[in-house]
Amino acid sequence: MxxxxxxxxxxxxxxxxxxxxxxxxxxxxxxxxxxxxxxxxxxxxxxxxxxxxxxxxxxxxxxxxxxxxxxxxxxxxxxxxxxxxxxxxxxxxxxxxxxxxxxxxxxxxxxxxRGALDDVEDELFRFGRILSASSELRAALANQVADARAKTGLLHSLLGGRAHPVTERLVTRLVTAPRGRSLEGGIEYLSKLAAARRDRMVAEVTSATPLSDQQKRRLGASLARIYGRQVHLNLDVDPAVLGGVRVRIGDEVINGAIADRLDEAARRLAG
The missing domain is CATH 1.10.520 (Peroxidase; domain 1)
Known part of the structure; x- marks a missing residue:
């Protein structure tokens, strides 16, 4: 706008x-x-x-x-x-x-x-990953001639009882009334909107192996120091990731020994 x-x-x-x-x-x-x-x-x-x-x-x-x-x-x-x-x-x-x-x-x-905003953010992220991995599901939900009730039923079979009702409502509206957006673009928009409710940034973190609780806390603290805002971590695992970890915030991507790099960057900014 x-x-x-x-x-x-x-x-x-x-x-x-x-x-x-x-x-x-x-x-x-x-x-x-x-x-x-x-x-x-x-x-x-x-x-x-x-x-x-x-x-x-x-x-x-x-x-x-x-x-x-x-x-x-x-x-x-x-x-x-x-x-x-x-x-x-x-x-x-x-x-x-x-x-x-x-x-x-x-x-x-x-x-x-209801204290469920974190859950909704995580569920939106996971649903986006499911869409990216399944061309059949993506095609079924993006089919412009398919009946909206059929799409709603399909989403309910996937999310009903497994995701928070707010997540299901948001995704159902996006799928049944995309208003020209792609499903992936719509999910990204909803994720950013959810993060903005806490004035947070969203970092998509892909690691070769699952991060420990200590690693997640250290990564989150390092990112918060760099960006001056709380950062919500959306976590994914991909053994093919080079350097162990990849972090994407908006258009910025950081690869490699992420915690050490972030700590060093934070020290430089502080200096």
């Missing part, structure tokens, strides 16, 4: 956090409402354009939204959406993207309240 849309999204994120700081607000209900509005706006171009029209006043757009959706959504959802449409958006699709992000964030807030 650029310009006005970026500012509007930042404001919307703050409004979501302020709203869900109130423990009487149910984040899961909020997520369901926002997801249904995402689908509506994605489908109805005329409504999407009307609610993001810069020629209309913010109050006029908020009133239109309340008139159309006020009786179908919870009051908290309507208030949040009214704030969204009052803002200026560079293009109508940015509004839809923002509503979708808030829906996913609300589900992650639900997981956080």
């Amino acid at each position: 650029n310009g006005a849309s970026r500012e509007a999204l930042a404001t919307a994120r703050e409004q979501l956090d302020a709203l869900t700081d109130n423990t009487s607000v149910a984040p899961a209900k909020l997520a369901d409402d926002l997801a249904s509005v995402t689908a509506l706006l994605n489908r109805e171009g005329t409504l999407r354009r009307a609610l993001s029209d810069p020629a209309k006043s913010g109050e006029a757009k908020a009133e239109l939204l309340r008139r159309l959706l006020g009786g179908q959504l919870g009051a908290d959802s309507v208030d949040l959406l009214a704030g969204l449409v009052r803002s200026r958006w560079s293009q109508p699709r940015d509004l839809v993207d923002a509503v979708e992000e808030l829906a996913d964030s609300a589900d992650l807030i639900d997981a956080q309240r």
Whole structure:
């Protein structure tokens, strides 16, 4: 997003956090409402354009939204959406993207309240690895002509009872309404969104052998010193990894004797 849309999204994120700081607000209900509005706006171009029209006043757009959706959504959802449409958006699709992000964030807030955010992050990562390893599963879930109910059933057979309900909801929405994203890209987006709930970075760590608890603590502490933020480790094992360990954070990849290199880098930065 650029310009006005970026500012509007930042404001919307703050409004979501302020709203869900109130423990009487149910984040899961909020997520369901926002997801249904995402689908509506994605489908109805005329409504999407009307609610993001810069020629209309913010109050006029908020009133239109309340008139159309006020009786179908919870009051908290309507208030949040009214704030969204009052803002200026560079293009109508940015509004839809923002509503979708808030829906996913609300589900992650639900997981956080339940003390399950770490589990959801790990499950999203593992599901991404399963997708990468199975071309048949990837093809079945990405099939654009397949029935959404069939995809939902397939996902439930894979995740139901094995993953946290928030993980299943997030993945199901991604698969049944990808909105032009690849499955791998969507999983990566959700993982980053989950990490952002704790203002953390995500490091994908691939080692030749499983890391011990002490090695994980040392690696996490070294990365935190370098980046100045808590770093969540997504762990994978691949005997073919050269140098014993490979760490990827965003576009940056570090190979080799990782703990020693990180400790040295941290000392240099501190100096």
